Amino acid sequence: MSLRERLTSGGFAVTAEISPPRGADTGPIKATAALLRDWVDAVNITDNQGSNVRLASWAGSLAAMAAGLEPVMQMTCRDRNRIALQSDLLGASALGIRNVLVMTGDHPKFGDHPEAKPVFDLDSVQLLWTLRHMRDQGVVLSGRPLNPPPDCFLGAVENPFAPPAAFRAERLGKKVEAGAQFVQTQFVFDTDAFGRWMAQVRDLGLHERCYILAGVGAVRSRRALDFVRDKVPGVQVPDDVYRRLRGVPADQTAAEGARLAAETIQQLSAVDGVAGVHLLVAGNEQAVPGILDGAGVRVDRDGR
Amino acid sequence: MTARPPIPARPRLGARLAFRLQRTLRPRAGLRWLSARIEAYGPARALFTGAERQTKQDLFGCRMCGQCALPVTGYVCPMGCPKELRNGPCGGVGVDGSCEVYPALRCVWVEAYERAASQGRVADLRLLHRPIDHRRWGESSWLNYWQGRDEGLWVVATGDTGHEGPSTNSAHHQRRVLGGL
Numbered sequence: 001m002s003l004r005e006r007l008t009s010g011g012f013a014v015t016a017e018i019s020p021p022r023g024a025d026t027g028p029i030k031a032t033a034a035l036l037r038d039w040v041d042a043v044n045i046t047d048n049q050g051s052n053v054r055l056a057s058w059a060g061s062l063a064a065m066a067a068g069l070e071p072v073m074q075m076t077c078r079d080r081n082r083i084a085l086q087s088d089l090l091g092a093s094a095l096g097i098r099n100v101l102v103m104t105g106d107h108p109k110f111g112d113h114p115e116a117k118p119v120f121d122l123d124s125v126q127l128l129w130t131l132r133h134m135r136d137q138g139v140v141l142s143g144r145p146l147n148p149p150p151d152c153f154l155g156a157v158e159n160p161f162a163p164p165a166a167f168r169a170e171r172l173g174k175k176v177e178a179g180a181q182f183v184q185t186q187f188v189f190d191t192d193a194f195g196r197w198m199a200q201v202r203d204l205g206l207h208e209r210c211y212i213l214a215g216v217g218a219v220r221s222r223r224a225l226d227f228v229r230d231k232v233p234g235v236q237v238p239d240d241v242y243r244r245l246r247g248v249p250a251d252q253t254a255a256e257g258a259r260l261a262a263e264t265i266q267q268l269s270a271v272d273g274v275a276g277v278h279l280l281v282a283g284n285e286q287a288v289p290g291i292l293d294g295a296g297v298r299v300d301r302d303g304r
Numbered sequence: 305m306t307a308r309p310p311i312p313a314r315p316r317l318g319a320r321l322a323f324r325l326q327r328t329l330r331p332r333a334g335l336r337w338l339s340a341r342i343e344a345y346g347p348a349r350a351l352f353t354g355a356e357r358q359t360k361q362d363l364f365g366c367r368m369c370g371q372c373a374l375p376v377t378g379y380v381c382p383m384g385c386p387k388e389l390r391n392g393p394c395g396g397v398g399v400d401g402s403c404e405v406y407p408a409l410r411c412v413w414v415e416a417y418e419r420a421a422s423q424g425r426v427a428d429l430r431l432l433h434r435p436i437d438h439r440r441w442g443e444s445s446w447l448n449y450w451q452g453r454d455e456g457l458w459v460v461a462t463g464d465t466g467h468e469g470p471s472t473n474s475a476h477h478q479r480r481v482l483g484g485l
Contacts, residue, residue, distance in 0.1 A: 233396030
C-alpha cells in the first residue's frame with residue numbers, strides 16, 4: 001500500500017526521514033531504508049538539509065525504492081530555478097518517484113556554503129502550484145505541453161508554532177489552494193499549541209482537503225535537546241518538556257526521548273483531523289521501531 | 305538578482321496612510337493617460353522611475369523588482385525577505401517575530417500581518433502570488449500598475465485554482481507590452 005493509498009483509504013500514515021550521506025554511496029540509505037521498511041509507509045529523503053551538501057534527493061529516493069521503501073522526495077527552492085525544478089520533477093516522475101515534498105528550504109547562511117547564491121526563484125506556494133499545473137494541465141510554466149505529464153502526490157510543510165500564529169493555518173490554506181495534498185508539520189513538542197493550530201485548520205476545512213501528518217521528534221541526548229531548542233529555526237521546546245528530558249540521567253535521555261515521542265504520537269493520533277505522523281529522526285533512524293512500538297502504532301504493510 | 309541583497313525593512317509610512325494613498329492613486333483614466341505619456345518620452349520615464357526608486361527605497365526598502373506587491377502586503381515589501389518570499393512567512397520565524405537570517409530584524413511577514421490586520425486587510429494575505437518576471441527588475445512598477453500590467457501578479461484563492469496557470473503574469477505583461485508597440 002502506497003502512502004497515497006494509505007491516506008486516501010483513511011488509514012493512519014507514518015513517515016520518517018533519511019538524511020543522505022555526504023559521499024558518493026547510496027549504501028547507508030539502503031541500510032536505513034531496510035531498517036525502516038517494516039515500520040513506516042514512506043520515508044522523506046532530505047534535499048541538502050540545513051543547506052549542507054549531501055547526495056541528491058532524487059538519487060537517495062531511488063536508493064530507498066531499491067531497498068523496498070517508498071520515498072518522499074524533498075524539493076527545496078533554495079538551489080534551483082524554475083527550469084531546474086520542473087526538469088527534476090519530470091525526471092523523478094519518469095523514474096517512479098511519486099511523492100514530492102515541497103519546501104522553501106533553509107537559507108544558505110546556515111549551511112556549509114554560506115557564500116552560495118540563494119536562488120529562491122519560486123517560493124514553496126509557487127512551486128506547488130507549478131508542479132500541480134504540470135500534472136493536471138500537462139504544461140510547463142511557459143505553457144509548452146508535456147508529453148506525458150508527470151504523476152505526483154504533492155506534499156508541503158508547515159510550522160504551526162512560528163509567528164504570526166494567527167496566519168499559520170491560512171498559510172497552509174494557500175499551500176492547499178496551490179496544490180498540496182498532504183502536509184508534514186514541524187516538530188510538535190507543545191501539543192496544546194498544536195491543538196490550537198488544528199482548530200484553525202478545521203475551521204478552514206483544510207483537514208478535508210489535505211492529509212495532515214504531525215511532526216514528532218525523538219531527542220536522543222542532552223546535546224541534541226539543546227540543539228533543537230536553540231539552533232533549529234522555528235522549533236520551540238516548552239519548559240516542561242525541557243525539564244522532563246533534563247531530569248533523567250544523561251545516559252537515559254534517549255530512552256526518555258523515545259517515551260516522550262511515543263506519548264506524543266498517542267496524543268496526536270487522537271486529534272480530530274490528524275491523518276498520521278511524520279517522524280523527524282534523520283540521523284537517529286534506529287529509534288523508530290522502539291518509538292512506534294511504544295506508541296502502539298504498527299504499520300500493516302501487508303494489509304493492503 | 306540586483307546589487308542590493310534582500311534585507312528586511314520596516315516601512316516608514318504608516319499602514320493607515322498607505323492604504324489611504326492607495327485609494328487616491330488607484331488606476332483610473334487620468335493616471336493611465338498620464339503614465340502612458342510619461343512612458344512614451346524616454347527622459348520623463350527615466351526621471352519618473354528614478355523618483356519612484358528614491359521614494360520607495362526610503363519608505364519601504366524597495367529594490368525595484370518592478371512588480372510591486374505592496375498594495376496587498378500591508379505595505380511591507382516581501383522582496384526584503386532574504387528568501388524573497390511573496391506568499392507568506394517561512395517556518396523559521398523566531399518566537400519574537402525575528403527574521404531567522406537577520407535575527408536583529410523583524411520578519412517582513414510578521415510586520416505585514418500586523419499592518420494588514422490593523423487595517424482589516426488580512427484577506428489580502430490569502431492571495432496567491434505568481435512567480436515574478438526577472439526581466440522586469442529596474443522598471444517602474446507605478447507605471448506598470450497604472451497601465452494595468454500588474455493585474456496578473458496575484459489571483460484570489462477560489463477553492464480551486466487548478467485551472468489558473470501560475471505563470472500567466474509574464475504572458476499577460478508581454479501581451480500588453482507587445483500590444484502597445
